[in-house]
Amino acid sequence: MAMTKKQTRIALIGGVFAIASLAVTLVLVALGDTVAYFYTPGDLARLPNQPTGVIRLGGLVADDSVTVADGSEAEVRFDVTDGEAAKTVTYRGILPDLFREGQGVVVQGRLRADGTLEALEVLAKHDETYMPKEVADALKAKGQWQGGS
Amino acid sequence: MAAAIYEFANPQRFETVAQRVIPFAAASAVILLGFGLYFALIASPADYQQGDSVRIMYVHVPAAWMAMMCYSIMAMSSITGFIWKHPIADVAAKSTAPIGAVFTFLALVTGSLWGKPTWGAWWAWDPRLTSVLILFFLYLGYIAIWEAIDDKSRAARIAAIVCVVGFINVPIIKFSVDWWKRGLHQPASVLRADGPSIHSTMLTPLFLMALAYMAIYACLVLISMRNEFAERRLARLERGREEPVSTVRAA
Numbered sequence: 273m274a275m276t277k278k279q280t281r282i283a284l285i286g287g288v289f290a291i292a293s294l295a296v297t298l299v300l301v302a303l304g305d306t307v308a309y310f311y312t313p314g315d316l317a318r319l320p321n322q323p324t325g326v327i328r329l330g331g332l333v334a335d336d337s338v339t340v341a342d343g344s345e346a347e348v349r350f351d352v353t354d355g356e357a358a359k360t361v362t363y364r365g366i367l368p369d370l371f372r373e374g375q376g377v378v379v380q381g382r383l384r385a386d387g388t389l390e391a392l393e394v395l396a397k398h399d400e401t402y403m404p405k406e407v408a409d410a411l412k413a414k415g416q417w418q419g420g421s
Numbered sequence: 422m423a424a425a426i427y428e429f430a431n432p433q434r435f436e437t438v439a440q441r442v443i444p445f446a447a448a449s450a451v452i453l454l455g456f457g458l459y460f461a462l463i464a465s466p467a468d469y470q471q472g473d474s475v476r477i478m479y480v481h482v483p484a485a486w487m488a489m490m491c492y493s494i495m496a497m498s499s500i501t502g503f504i505w506k507h508p509i510a511d512v513a514a515k516s517t518a519p520i521g522a523v524f525t526f527l528a529l530v531t532g533s534l535w536g537k538p539t540w541g542a543w544w545a546w547d548p549r550l551t552s553v554l555i556l557f558f559l560y561l562g563y564i565a566i567w568e569a570i571d572d573k574s575r576a577a578r579i580a581a582i583v584c585v586v587g588f589i590n591v592p593i594i595k596f597s598v599d600w601w602k603r604g605l606h607q608p609a610s611v612l613r614a615d616g617p618s619i620h621s622t623m624l625t626p627l628f629l630m631a632l633a634y635m636a637i638y639a640c641l642v643l644i645s646m647r648n649e650f651a652e653r654r655l656a657r658l659e660r661g662r663e664e665p666v667s668t669v670r671a672a
Contacts, residue, residue, distance in 0.1 A: 285503050296593075309547055310603055369539060395545065398539055398607055399607055400607040400609065404469065
């Protein structure tokens with residue numbers, strides 16, 4: 273059965289889209305979880321060999337872990353945790369506005385021989401919740417708060 | 422012959438519709454943008470975590486929505502134009518591209534300005550950021566095809582195929598924050614299954630700005646399409662192949 277010109281065009285554009293979608297889907301499935309932007313402390317603990325280059329570590333800043341060391345330059349020291357393991361991070365530099373205990377962070381840096389991470393950059397993640405301060409305070413007062421800090 | 426009249430009459434009908442809609446769209450854009458910016462910059466509260474930098478959201482998020490919407494409109498128009506050889510659809514796709522590119526650029530720049538104070542970085546190779554950057558390059562590539570090929574119907578066909586292939590990127594952008602949970606960009610706040618996670622006082626300026634952007638798009642795309650048709654008519658006149666207007670009116 274011969275196709276009309278219009279049917280040929282429908283088949284052509286549909287076919288191109290289907291093949292391209294299939295190709296992209298296969299690539300995405302193959303990449304899978306390897307497209308992680310960061311390691312978590314738990315991932316690092318499970319790795320047989322610790323990575324030597326610059327890595328990114330993601331997790332929550334552990335409560336009561338942030339300390340500012342004495343010295344000529346202020347060095348901040350804190351633990352990043354994913355609930356499974358924790359990693360101590362040191363950093364010299366300006367922390368983002370949203371950095372605080374309980375906040376999600378992504379730290380970029382190198383692992384030292386003693387197992388701590390020397391951060392070159394500290395990024396704060398923020399969640400998808402937006403509300404005025406008064407509403408947040410009211411929720412906390414009523415004990416209905418579900419967020420972090 | 423019938424096809425030739427069809428092709429010619431349609432842009433004329435478009436012309437009469439566009440003439441009526443453009444002033445309405447322009448007026449809506451000005452009013453909505455005025456109210457939107459007032460609510461976004463003055464009348465809305467600061468965020469409990471981010472403070473006043475949350476106001477960048479009202480410019481950034483609708484721009485990102487428009488970036489994806491414009492590309493979707495382009496893809497639908499491209500398919501229509503490719504299959505049914507509809508000249509208005511081809512021109513709609515062509516005219517949408519630069520506007521979508523500007524919205525994408527706006528989303529990238531405002532995102533960068535927002536990222537610095539909140540995340541601590543102007544840019545990160547996060548799945549969401551990277552896929553939007555790819556969207557920007559797709560727009561530029563699409564525009565380049567139209568510029569590179571002189572024969573309009575040939576340019577429309579090739580551009581349509583490229584546009585449809587690139588459309589795969591749009592769902593990737595939308596779901597990048599859900600598929601790759603270990604990115605930097607936060608998940609969707611408005612278009613999510615369990616309702617918006619933005620307080621109502623902040624949703625008002627967000628929606629006003631989104632409507633303002635849509636009105637701006639409607640206004641600009643119609644003007645751009647009129648220009649395109651005028652240019653094509655002029656080119657036909659110069660080639661001396663313009664049919665007498667009376668036969669078109671009679672059709």
